[in-house]
Amino acid sequence: MITIIDYNAGNLTSVKRALDHLGIENCITPDPEVVSRAGRILFPGVGHAGTAMAVLRQRGLDAALLEAFGRGIPMMGICVGAQVALTRSEEADTPCLGILPGMCPRFELDDPRLTVPHMGWNTVEVVRPHFLLKDVKPGDQFYFVHAYYPQPEVASDVYATANYEHDFAAAIGRDNLFATQFHPEKSGTVGLQLLANFAKWRP
Amino acid sequence: MLSKRIISCLDVRDGALAKSVKFVDTKNIGDPVARARKYYQDGLDELVFYDITASSDKRNIMLDVVSRVAEQVFIPFSVGGGLRSVDDCAKVLLAGAEKVNVNSAAVVNPGLIAEASRAFGAQAVVLSMDVLRVAPTDAIPSGYEIVINGGRKPMGLDAIEWAKRGEGLGAGELVVNSIDADGTKDGYEINLMRQIAEAVRIPIIASGGGGMPEHLYEVLTAGRADAALIASMLHYDEYTVGEIKMYLAGRGLPIRMVNAEG
Numbered sequence: 001m002i003t004i005i006d007y008n009a010g011n012l013t014s015v016k017r018a019l020d021h022l023g024i025e026n027c028i029t030p031d032p033e034v035v036s037r038a039g040r041i042l043f044p045g046v047g048h049a050g051t052a053m054a055v056l057r058q059r060g061l062d063a064a065l066l067e068a069f070g071r072g073i074p075m076m077g078i079c080v081g082a083q084v085a086l087t088r089s090e091e092a093d094t095p096c097l098g099i100l101p102g103m104c105p106r107f108e109l110d111d112p113r114l115t116v117p118h119m120g121w122n123t124v125e126v127v128r129p130h131f132l133l134k135d136v137k138p139g140d141q142f143y144f145v146h147a148y149y150p151q152p153e154v155a156s157d158v159y160a161t162a163n164y165e166h167d168f169a170a171a172i173g174r175d176n177l178f179a180t181q182f183h184p185e186k187s188g189t190v191g192l193q194l195l196a197n198f199a200k201w202r203p
Numbered sequence: 204m205l206s207k208r209i210i211s212c213l214d215v216r217d218g219a220l221a222k223s224v225k226f227v228d229t230k231n232i233g234d235p236v237a238r239a240r241k242y243y244q245d246g247l248d249e250l251v252f253y254d255i256t257a258s259s260d261k262r263n264i265m266l267d268v269v270s271r272v273a274e275q276v277f278i279p280f281s282v283g284g285g286l287r288s289v290d291d292c293a294k295v296l297l298a299g300a301e302k303v304n305v306n307s308a309a310v311v312n313p314g315l316i317a318e319a320s321r322a323f324g325a326q327a328v329v330l331s332m333d334v335l336r337v338a339p340t341d342a343i344p345s346g347y348e349i350v351i352n353g354g355r356k357p358m359g360l361d362a363i364e365w366a367k368r369g370e371g372l373g374a375g376e377l378v379v380n381s382i383d384a385d386g387t388k389d390g391y392e393i394n395l396m397r398q399i400a401e402a403v404r405i406p407i408i409a410s411g412g413g414g415m416p417e418h419l420y421e422v423l424t425a426g427r428a429d430a431a432l433i434a435s436m437l438h439y440d441e442y443t444v445g446e447i448k449m450y451l452a453g454r455g456l457p458i459r460m461v462n463a464e465g
Contacts, residue, residue, distance in 0.1 A: 013299055017273050047324040114205075115406045115429065117326055117375065121206040121248055121459040141206060141459040143279060145326045163204060186279050186301065188243070188461060 002199060003038035005065070005081075006030040007045070007055040015044045015078065018185040018192060024199045032064035041068055042198070044185070045080035049104065049148065050092035052080045062097060069099050069177055074201045076132075077179030082150050082172060085179050091148050100174055102152035109165045117147040122162045124170045124182065130159045132178050132197045133171060140190045142170070142182035150181055176203040206459045207423045208248040208430035209447060210408060211437050213238060215284075216255045218264040220438070233438075236271045242437060243276040245444035246461035250276065251304060251378070251432065254284030255353075266298045273299025281329050289318050296323060304378065306331040307351035310358055310365070313372055320373025329408075330374035334362045334395060336383045347395050354382045362395065363402050370403045377403065378432065380410035388414025388435070396426035408432055416442065416450035423456060 002019060004012055006028050019026040019042075026042075027034075035041065043065070045052055056062040069075060077085050084096045089104035096104075107116045121141040126133045142162075149168040152158055159178070160171035171180045178198070184191035213235045214221045220233045239250055252272070254265040262285065269282055282295040283304025292303040303323070309315050309330060319328045333354050339346040347362035366377055379399050381392035391412045400407045409428035413419055419431040436442050452458040 011296060011299075011301060013297065014273070014301070017299060018277055021274065021277070046326060112404070113400075113427065115404050117405075118205065119326065119376065119406050120208050120429065123204065123206075139460075141461075145279075183279075186277060188246075188277055190461075192277055 001038075002026040002040045002042050003035060004028045005035065005041060005043040005061060007043070007052055007059065007061055011046065012044060014183075015042060015185045018195055019199075022192060022196050022199070024196070030059055030061070032060040035061060035064040035068060038068065039073055040199070041065070041073060041075045042078070043076070043081040043084075044078040045084075046145065047080055048091060049080055049083050049089035049096065050094040052084055053089075053094050053096055056084065056097075065097060066099070069175075072176045072203070074198065074203055075177045076198045077177070078185070079146060079181060079183060082179030082181050083148060085172070085177060086150055086152065089148060099177055100152050100157050100172060101154060102150065102157070104148045104150055106148050107164065111165055114165055117145055118149075118164045119145045121187075122164065122170075122182075124160050124162050126160045128156065128159045130171070130173065130178065131201050132194055133160060134197060135193045136160070136190060142180070142184065142187040142191060144170075144182045146181060150179075204457045206248070206457045207451065208408075209419070209444065209451075209458075210249040210251060210430050210432050211242055211247055212251040212253060212410065212432050212434050213438075214253045214255050214434075215265060215268060217261055218268055221255060235268055236275070238438070239272050239280075240275050242444055243278055246448060246459070247278065247444045248459055249278055249430070250280035252280065252282045252284075252300075253304070254282070256285070266294060269295055269298040269300055283329070283331055288315070289322050292319050292323065296327065302327050302329050302376070304329045304331045306333065309369070310349060310351050310360065313368065316369060316372040316374050320375070325373050325375035328374050329376045329378055330369040331378040331380065332362060332365060332369070333380050333382055334392075336381075336392070336395075345398060347398070350382065363398055366399045366403050370405050374405065376406045376408060378408045378410050380432075381412060384412030385410075386435075387412055390414065390418040391422035391426055391428075391431070393421055393426040396422055396428045400427035406430065416447045419447065420451055420454050420456065423451070
């Protein structure tokens with residue numbers, strides 16, 4: 001059973017439908033009590049890191065997620081869910097969960113032809129092996145849509161990178177936490193495989 | 204490197220697939236959900252569903268289509284046509300779309316772009332614009348005019364100005380549809396796309412006129428579009444997604460190549 005955290009951060013139903021399609025049991029909850037009993041947690045999200053953190057705090061989900069990380073259960077963040085795992089986001093200068101030391105800066109690009117947000121399919125390169133990334137092959141692309149990107153302080157917290165004028169962290173994690181800046185639920189077969197791997201992951 | 208996206212537009216009327224030529228004489232050509240699934244499996248990057256249902260009491264049919272697509276198709280898709288309020292937008296997002304596509308209603312009420320952008324984020328709001336070539340005037344210096352209601356009503360609004368305004372109001376992407384090129388299969392309106400791409404810093408999806416892979420290459424290079432919208436090339440089985448992508452990748456464009464999707 002995967003518990004999907006509802007913190008008003010965008011389209012939870014996309015992730016739910018992907019898990020349903022894979023035949024993986026799941027539920028959506030906004031309730032920290034449910035989170036405290038969860039055995040496997042997914043926190044997806046699109047939108048604004050500041051708003052996401054405000055809702056997490058308001059619902060007491062910030063403490064529940066930190067407690068879950070401490071319990072060692074498998075946890076996965078997606079997009080804004082990856083960004084809030086870091087110490088801080090530059091988006092509205094928001095203090096975040098701080099599970100991983102690091103920042104979330106905005107793309108400041110020299111090439112005027114590059115649009116912000118970074119939107120579309122980009123190649124993800126695995127830089128450290130991870131169970132969730134075990135089926136990603138060289139050249140595989142995933143769907144991104146974001147203006148801010150994760151920048152962990154510790155190099156070993158970065159598992160995959162993508163390039164948009166410069167390399168940035170596309171997948172990050174530590175211990176029982178794994179998080180992607182891209183959207184596996186919208187990345188076709190390679191994305192679905194990553195979610196299927198999460199359901200089997202024993203960190 | 205970010206890939207150039209190949210997007211297909213499915214016009215849906217009363218729950219069935221239609222293809223318009225110069226916005227008149229539509230004819231039904233099949234089941235949109237089955238088509239969407241096939242294109243997804245063939246490696247298409249994204250889908251747009253445009254609801255051209257005439258009567259508002261049949262609008263719920265579209266929500267059912269959106270929901271069934273979302274259960275089977277795991278690439279991003281947007282939905283447009285007849286979205287007049289944030290509530291209308293919320294319904295299609297809840298049914299499973301990533302993005303909403305606003306067009307005529309946003310020209311009449313530009314506040315809709317800002318409201319939807321605040322409510323759902325800029326990434327979820329696509330401003331679709333129908334553009335007609337006209338003689339340049341003081342009001343329309345570019346010679347490209349915004350028209351609404353399926354191309355029937357000219358608005359005295361310059362397309363370049365409207366694109367910039369849409370970006371400022373919070374649109375995350377632009378679909379630029381040339382009515383002159385639509386349905387001709389003679390190629391995209393390259394000059395229009397390039398002018399808009401140079402005026403804004405959000406992604407441009409070029410629409411109207413795609414008839415062969417060379418046309419996509421032109422608009423994704425000379426036209427500086429980030430994505431190309433295609434319809435009849437795929438709907439009439441003239442090309443497969445794979446053939447188009449092989450061609451573009453062969454000419455050196457960054458393209459997402461996939462094996463058959465499951």
